[in-house]
Amino acid sequence: MNSSMLKYGLLLILLPVFQLSIFNNINLLGYIDPYFYIIFIIVYPFKKDRTSLLLSSFLLGIFIDLLTNDGGIHTFSLVFIAYFRRIPLQVFASKTPLELEETSIQNINFPVLFLWISSLTLIHHFLVFLLEQFSFENFGNLLLKTFLSAILTILLILFSLQLFLTKKSNAQ
Amino acid sequence: MLQLIKFFTNNRYGLLFVLLEFIAFIFVLNSHSYHYSKFLNSANSISGSILKTSKGIHDYFHLTSQNKLLAQENELLKNKLQKQASNLSQKQGISADSLLKYNYISAQVISNPFRKRNNILTIDKGEKDGIKPNMGVVLSNGVVGITLRTSNHFTTVLSLLNSQTKINAKMKNSPHYGSLEWNGNDFSSVQLYDLPIQAHIKVGDTVISGGKSVIFPEGIPIGMIKSFEKKNKAYQNINIHLFADFSALNYVYVVQNKLSDEQLQLENQSQNE
Numbered sequence: 001m002n003s004s005m006l007k008y009g010l011l012l013i014l015l016p017v018f019q020l021s022i023f024n025n026i027n028l029l030g031y032i033d034p035y036f037y038i039i040f041i042i043v044y045p046f047k048k049d050r051t052s053l054l055l056s057s058f059l060l061g062i063f064i065d066l067l068t069n070d071g072g073i074h075t076f077s078l079v080f081i082a083y084f085r086r087i088p089l090q091v092f093a094s095k096t097p098l099e100l101e102e103t104s105i106q107n108i109n110f111p112v113l114f115l116w117i118s119s120l121t122l123i124h125h126f127l128v129f130l131l132e133q134f135s136f137e138n139f140g141n142l143l144l145k146t147f148l149s150a151i152l153t154i155l156l157i158l159f160s161l162q163l164f165l166t167k168k169s170n171a172q
Numbered sequence: 173m174l175q176l177i178k179f180f181t182n183n184r185y186g187l188l189f190v191l192l193e194f195i196a197f198i199f200v201l202n203s204h205s206y207h208y209s210k211f212l213n214s215a216n217s218i219s220g221s222i223l224k225t226s227k228g229i230h231d232y233f234h235l236t237s238q239n240k241l242l243a244q245e246n247e248l249l250k251n252k253l254q255k256q257a258s259n260l261s262q263k264q265g266i267s268a269d270s271l272l273k274y275n276y277i278s279a280q281v282i283s284n285p286f287r288k289r290n291n292i293l294t295i296d297k298g299e300k301d302g303i304k305p306n307m308g309v310v311l312s313n314g315v316v317g318i319t320l321r322t323s324n325h326f327t328t329v330l331s332l333l334n335s336q337t338k339i340n341a342k343m344k345n346s347p348h349y350g351s352l353e354w355n356g357n358d359f360s361s362v363q364l365y366d367l368p369i370q371a372h373i374k375v376g377d378t379v380i381s382g383g384k385s386v387i388f389p390e391g392i393p394i395g396m397i398k399s400f401e402k403k404n405k406a407y408q409n410i411n412i413h414l415f416a417d418f419s420a421l422n423y424v425y426v427v428q429n430k431l432s433d434e435q436l437q438l439e440n441q442s443q444n445e
């Protein structure tokens with residue numbers, strides 16, 4: 001319990017630093033903005049109590065907002081997908097909430113994992129960009145930005161999950 | 173009563189969600205109001221020092237190009253100084269006060285977003301260096317923005333690339349004024365509004381800062397006209413190509429107007445009469 005608390009506490013501090021120093025400096029086509037920090041919602045275990053997930057994603061969001069001067073945009077979007085993160089998985093993997101408690105992301109097969117991560121990323125990025133411009137003007141542009149940025153985020157998350165998961169199975 | 177308690181304990185997870193989202197949404201609303209973000213802004217020492225370290229690492233790889241830029245700017249300023257000195261000796265009548273109206277504080281940009289709709293920069297100088305809110309931030313070849321919030325060592329700057337920024341500007345070769353705003357599409361060009369039809373403009377004309385406000389000195393080159401349309405006897409869609417590259421801001425100058433209090437006070441008095 002203590003070591004996992006330490007692990008996710010460390011993530012809370014490291015993810016904003018990575019986001020700021022690496023991912024905010026990626027400049028492709030002028031407006032692709034990957035938000036890698038949402039990997040927190042993906043790797044947070046299902047059997048942990050949900051209150052701690054909500055509170056820690058709120059904290060993570062606040063850290064990101066503080067560093068990027070974005071008001072509460074990231075906090076709002078991150079808490080939103082933290083609350084609803086089980087629903088896409090229940091739909092794609094057709095599992096009951098009880099079965100989900102026993103699942104870890106290592107056990108989810110790749111197509112389902114891909115769909116799950118993609119849907120969460122798309123929802124999150126759409127909320128971030130919508131709240132940022134705070135109006136529905138240039139809606140096509142908004143959708144394009146959401147879509148392109150989400151592709152990069154999804155690739156980055158899948159890549160790092162690959163690294164993280166293979167390392168873990170070697171250790172066992 | 174018992175049922176009420178039962179309702180709260182059964183739905184405490186949902187209620188916590190609503191509460192957290194409510195707090196976050198207040199932060200969002202706050203950031204879209206005129207005086208930016210009272211709660212979450214990077215003009216504080218923790219965010220400031222993280223931004224500064226990350227900027228330091230980034231800088232190390234761009235030393236050569238930055239040196240070149242600084243050398244060019246030095247040259248330009250030296251030339252200006254010489255001209256100013258020779259002008260001064262010719263016009264003895266002008267008091268030195270009005271020539272030394274502005275003071276420049278150099279600062280480094282440590283956080284430089286430019287891809288969002290509303291961009292806010294962070295610079296590494298603050299109150300201890302004499303920076304206050306509502307001061308202009310400029311380059312030798314452009315206007316960067318207006319200071320927003322200050323802490324002891326850091327300041328946030330409302331960038332020109334922000335929906336809330338409006339900057340007074342005029343044409344270099346005619347005395348007509350307009351206001352610069354950004355439509356959010358391309359960070360290398362801004363739009364000029366409210367330019368009267370009497371101004372004769374053509375593609376390639378230079379736009380400079382207007383000097384109608386106390387924030388910016390007059391005559392800083394900003395950009396040149398890239399394209400415009402004429403409809404119903406009014407100019408529309410005047411696109412200005414910026415001279416400054418907003419994707420690579422590094423050293424900027426904060427403008428301290430020594431006479432701003434005096435001017436504002438006088439303007440207020442005149443309005444009240």
